[in-house]
Amino acid sequence: MANAVVLLSGGLDSATALAICREAGFVAHALSFRYGQRHLVELDAAARVAEALGVAEHLISEIDLRRFGGSALTAEIAVPKDRDAQAMAEAIPITYVPARNTVFLSFALAWAEVLSANDIFIGVNALDYSGYPDCRPEYIAAFERMANLATAAGAEGRQHLRIHAPLMTLTKAEIIRRGHALGVDYGLTSSCYDPGADGRPCGHCDSCQLRAKGFAEAGLADPLWQRFAESD
C-alpha cells in the first residue's frame, strides 16, 4: 500500500479526487490550508470529507496568502453573482488567488518527500471553468517536471513524482457521476464562494451555479440542499 498526498479543499472536486485516490488503493494523506480565505466553512467540509472517505492523516497547514493581496477569496472584494456562462469564460475571475495551486502543490511536494510518496492528487479541472491558469494540463505537467528535479529523493532516484489530476478533462456532470459511483456524499462538501455562517450556499456565485448545472446534467439531486432543507 503506497502513500499519496491529496490536496483537499472541502469542495466537490477535491472530494472526488480523494475518492479516486482511495479507489486506486493509495493510503491517502489529506492536506488542507488555512490560507487567509474569508470562509472557514470549507475547512469544516474538508474535515468531514476526510473522515468519511478514510484518510491516514488530515493536516491543515497555516499559511498567509492575504499578505500578498489581490483576490476576492482572501480580501473584502465582492464575489460576482448571477453571471452567465459567457461572462464566466471571458476573463480570469477575481476569485483567482495568485499562485495558489503552486503554493499548495509545493507543500504537498514537501510532505510527499517525507512520506516517501510518489503520488500527489489534485482536483483541478480545465473544462467547466477555464479561467484559472494553474488548472491547465500544461501547468500541471510543468509542475511535475520541476518537482522531479526539486527533491533529494528524486535526485537520488528514490522518488518519481506523479501529479495526478484525474478530473482534468471531465465535465462537472461527469465528476459528479464518478464520485456518486464511488460513494462520495456530496452533502458533506462546500463549494460556495460566499456561504452563510452556517455554511449555507448563496446559490448565485459562479461556483454555486456550476455545481447546480452539474447536478442537473448528471440527473442527480444535490444532497447539500437537502441537508439545509432538513435544518430549516
Added chain:
Amino acid sequence: MANAVVLLSGGLDSATALAICREAGFVAHALSFRYGQRHLVELDAAARVAEALGVAEHLISEIDLRRFGGSALTAEIAVPKDRDAQAMAEAIPITYVPARNTVFLSFALAWAEVLSANDIFIGVNALDYSGYPDCRPEYIAAFERMANLATAAGAEGRQHLRIHAPLMTLTKAEIIRRGHALGVDYGLTSSCYDPGADGRPCGHCDSCQLRAKGFAEAGLADPLWQRFAESD
C-alpha cells in the same frame, strides 16, 4: 524602475544576490520566512541586510515546514561538524529541508504577480555545495518554465517571469569578491547552521567552513568575526 522579489535568508549568498538585484536597478522587495528553523538569528540578519542594502519592503512570511519533518535545520538533529570537503560532497546533507526552495519560490511567485514584477532573485549556488537538489540550474530552469504557466498575469501575456540565480556558477570566493565590490557588509550576515544565542558562528559546521575557505581564497577578512571580537 521595475519591481523584483528577492529571497533573503540573511546569509552571505542571498545578501550578495540582493546587492546584484539593486545594482541592476530593480526596486527590491525582500522576502524571508519563519519556517520552523531552529535559529531565528538569521531573520535578524535578514532585517539588517535588507535595511543596509535598501529595499522597498521586507516581508517575513510565517510557514511551518516542521510539520512535514525530516531536517536538521528544523528538528533536534545534530548539525555535522568539522567535515572535510569530500564528506560534504558525498551525499545530500541532513540540513536539507524537503522542497524548501520550491515553497520559497512559490511564495515569491505569488508576491511577484501582485507586484506586477517579472523578476525573482535567489542566491542559490551549484558549485561549492552541490548537495542540495533544488540549487541546480536545471531545477531553476524548470521552476521558471512552470511559473510562466502558473499565473493569471502570465496567461494574459502581462508577465514574463525570470528566476535570476546570479551566483549559480560562482565559487564562494567569487561571490564574496563580487559582494565586496558592491559594498555588501558581510558582518551583517549570518551563515552558521548552529550559532550561539547571540548569533556567534560555531566555526565548525559545513557552512562556517565554506565561508572561512571563501574569505581565505578571496584574500579578505570576514568582518563577522571582527564584530564578535569587538564585543568580547
